[in-house]
Amino acid sequence: MIWHGLATYDLNGVERPGLVVDNKLYDLAQLALAGQPEQTIGMPDVDGLLDAWDAWVPRLSSLAEQAPGLAAQGRLTAIEGAAYALPYRPRRIFGVASNFYEHADEMGTQLAPRAESQPYVFMKAQSSVIATKATVLMPAETEKLDWEVELGVVIGQTCRHVSVEDALSVIAGYTVFNDISARDLNRRTDYPFKHDWFRGKSFDTFGPLGPWLVPAGCIADPQNLRMTLSVNGEPMQDGNTSQMIFSIAEQIAYLSRILTLQPGDLIATGTPDGVGMGRGVYLKPGDTMTAWVEGIGVIENPVALESP
Structure with missing residues (x-):
């Protein structure tokens, strides 16, 4: 499995889920659209991903594998200038x-x-x-x-x-x-x-x-x-x-x-x-x-x- 980090980033006051691969931050929804356009399931925030974690793990892993290639092809652009927000809010x-x-x-x-x-x-x-x-x-x-x-x-x-x-x-x-x-x-x-x-x-x-x-x-x-x-x-x-x-x-x-x-x-x-x-x-x-x-x-x- 290629290393990846599931993040929440803040860009211009808007928080969105992201995936960090090879020290680059990608918007998770944009990555899913570029890498798995046939899957139309909406992309929840990180808290929502955790609520159905077993179902999301293989998809996140697949997206992490695809990210470098999609970026090299110009089909995906890394997010620049964003701040890392709280990745998720613990239940307890x-x-x-x-x-x-x-x-x-x-x-x-x-x-x-x-x-x-x-x-x-x-x-x-x-x-x-x-x-x-x-x-x-x-x-x-x-x-x-x-x-x-x-x-x-x-x-x-x-x-x-x-x-x-x-x-x-x-x-x-x-x-x-x-x-x-x-x-x-x-x-x-x-x-x-x-x-x-x-x-x-x-x-x-x-x-x-x-x-x-x-x-x-x-x-x-x-x-x-x-x-x-x-x-x-x-x-x-x-x-x-x-x-x-x-x-x-x-x-x-x-x-x-x-x-x-x-x-x-x-x-x-x-x-x-x-x-x-x-x-x-x-x-x-x-x-x-x-x-x-x-x-x-x-x-x-x-x-x-x-x-x-």
């Missing part, structure tokens, strides 16, 4: 906490032996997501704003009680996710419960996502992908999905025992070490974060103070 966001031993160590978290443990999952507000290049707004309530590069797993099937062996088959694709966290708001002293990850991670703009969705068939081994994050060009995180405590498949199986997973659900699968709290360094207005996952792409987001 599930975050997996302390899923890398080194990250747990830097946070001072004492984990039970893996054999005696299960994934620890929290939910993050869907309204937190923003596109690459969009600004992360630092609320007045925090002085310890932090970063976390993560592999985002997007579910493509309605499913329940999925086995570990079958779990990868329900994945639509992968994306880059930056789990922005207000560390000083993740903890509470006014209740007997120590942590409040929903509050510390769910502010608007705390979920940079993108730049596109890479179909699962384009990623040979999601459990062996390097991921990095830098702040103002200075390397901070450099890890690999192979270092996860609980694999992607184990996370899906665990979640599907609790609830029915749905197309568009996003699982943020955990972050490696190198976050700001472990270094005693935090984000400040004017900083720019660059998060990258091998085989997927890169997102870049500046930081600014939130206006009152």
